Amino acid sequence: xxxxxxxxxxxxxxxxxxxxxxxxxxxxxGLISPVLPQFARSFDVGVAAASVVVSAFAFFRLVFAxxxxxxxxxxxxxPVYLLGLLIVAASTAATAFAQTYWQLLLFRGVGGxxxxxFTVSAMGLMxxxxxxxxxxxxxxxxxxxFLLGGILGPVVGGVLAGLGMRMPFIVYAVALLVASAxxxxxxxxxxxxxxxxxxxxxxxxxxxxxxxxxxxxxLVSSFANGxxxxxxxxxxxxxxxxxxxxxxxxxxxxxxxxxxGGNAVALTLSGRLTDVRGRRPLVIAGLVVSGVATIAFGxxxxxxxxxxxxxxxxxxxxxxxxxxxxxxxxxxxxDRSGGKVLAAFQMSSDLGAILGPVLAGxxxxxxxxxxxxxxxxxxxxxxxxxxxxARETMPAADQDxxx
Numbered sequence: 001x002x003x004x005x006x007x008x009x010x011x012x013x014x015x016x017x018x019x020x021x022x023x024x025x026x027x028x029x030g031l032i033s034p035v036l037p038q039f040a041r042s043f044d045v046g047v048a049a050a051s052v053v054v055s056a057f058a059f060f061r062l063v064f065a066x067x068x069x070x071x072x073x074x075x076x077x078x079p080v081y082l083l084g085l086l087i088v089a090a091s092t093a094a095t096a097f098a099q100t101y102w103q104l105l106l107f108r109g110v111g112g113x114x115x116x117x118f119t120v121s122a123m124g125l126m127x128x129x130x131x132x133x134x135x136x137x138x139x140x141x142x143x144x145x146f147l148l149g150g151i152l153g154p155v156v157g158g159v160l161a162g163l164g165m166r167m168p169f170i171v172y173a174v175a176l177l178v179a180s181a182x183x184x185x186x187x188x189x190x191x192x193x194x195x196x197x198x199x200x201x202x203x204x205x206x207x208x209x210x211x212x213x214x215x216x217x218x219l220v221s222s223f224a225n226g227x228x229x230x231x232x233x234x235x236x237x238x239x240x241x242x243x244x245x246x247x248x249x250x251x252x253x254x255x256x257x258x259x260x261g262g263n264a265v266a267l268t269l270s271g272r273l274t275d276v277r278g279r280r281p282l283v284i285a286g287l288v289v290s291g292v293a294t295i296a297f298g299x300x301x302x303x304x305x306x307x308x309x310x311x312x313x314x315x316x317x318x319x320x321x322x323x324x325x326x327x328x329x330x331x332x333x334x335d336r337s338g339g340k341v342l343a344a345f346q347m348s349s350d351l352g353a354i355l356g357p358v359l360a361g362x363x364x365x366x367x368x369x370x371x372x373x374x375x376x377x378x379x380x381x382x383x384x385x386x387x388x389x390a391r392e393t394m395p396a397a398d399q400d401x402x403x
């Protein structure tokens with residue numbers, strides 16, 4: 001059956017520009033993911049201290065998010081987006097030349113300021129520009145760009161690590177400059193301004209959004225996703241691969257690439273399913289699959305199950321993402337300005353990415369990696385439980401069209 005969620009409703013050109021930039025950013029981020037924890041360990045620190053380097057990036061994102069939202073309201077999305085990319089580029093280049101653990105911690109952390117600027121700017125643009133009937137598809141396209149870059153990035157990063165652990169950071173800084181150029185050239189500021197005479201959009205407050213059960217559930221699942229996939233997986237997987245599975249540098253990069261590949265496969269279907277079947281079922285299924293796979297992940301001690309569970313966890317995350325973001329966009333709607341609401345949603349993920357690596361790192365140091373991944377999987381399952389009483393946000397007309 002052909003519905004209005006099909007290709008007849010086209011994704012706006014401005015969103016495709018953001019998708020292209022996301023792909024370039026993701027390649028660069030994937031370059032440093034396999035080597036960042038090991039780079040931190042090279043300064044003679046433990047697993048917990050190495051995990052703090054990952055958390056520092058999220059901490060600066062969390063602290064700066066409210067001010068970043070205010071800057072977007074004052075300057076507009078495009079200038080804030082570009083400035084954010086340039087800040088992360090400078091921070092990453094400085095990280096490559098860090099001489100002590102504390103320099104590494106500071107330089108990597110400052111990059112979080114720029115990251116929250118371009119992330120919230122991109123989210124705001126997608127909420128405003130995406131037609132409601134294809135919000136899942138838009139979220140899927142954006143996430144897929146990140147993941148396709150994530151598939152390529154870790155593999156290349158593992159190879160570059162053979163040239164020294166500082167080289168991937170230099171390449172990532174260059175990739176961010178390329179992304180900045182893409183946005184500066186192809187995303188014209190004039191196309192993002194409201195038409196003359198258009199009424200100023202009313203601002204939705206976080207308090208208003210919290211009255212919606214779907215938004216409350218999205219905050220919980222965003223926290224869980226940040227804990228597991230932006231925090232623990234990045235911080236502990238390379239260390240777990242080196243200790244429990246194999247010592248070769250390529251293993252961690254391959255596992256992260258396989259996770260991203262599973263994620264990309266799920267995204268080919270989940271975006272459209274989210275627009276046809278609803279947001280809530282896909283979010284719950286994604287959290288359960290990812291949670292169970294993560295619990296089992298900590299028990300893997302051989303290469304094949306290690307890679308298989310990476311793929312399954314990636315599939316679960318791919319089911320989760322589009323539905324969660326589309327639900328938040330549904331709560332805000334196109335007739336409201338939701339910068340603060342989006343910032344709070346992003347902050348919940350950042351909070352999880354801060355706490356997850358630190359607490360899981362302590363568990364890994366004291367009780368072993370099995371406990372660290374086990375607790376992380378339980379956090380994802382709690383996120384699924386939070387969605388059970390939440391309402392379905394997909395517009396009723398779209399639900400009828402999908403039947």
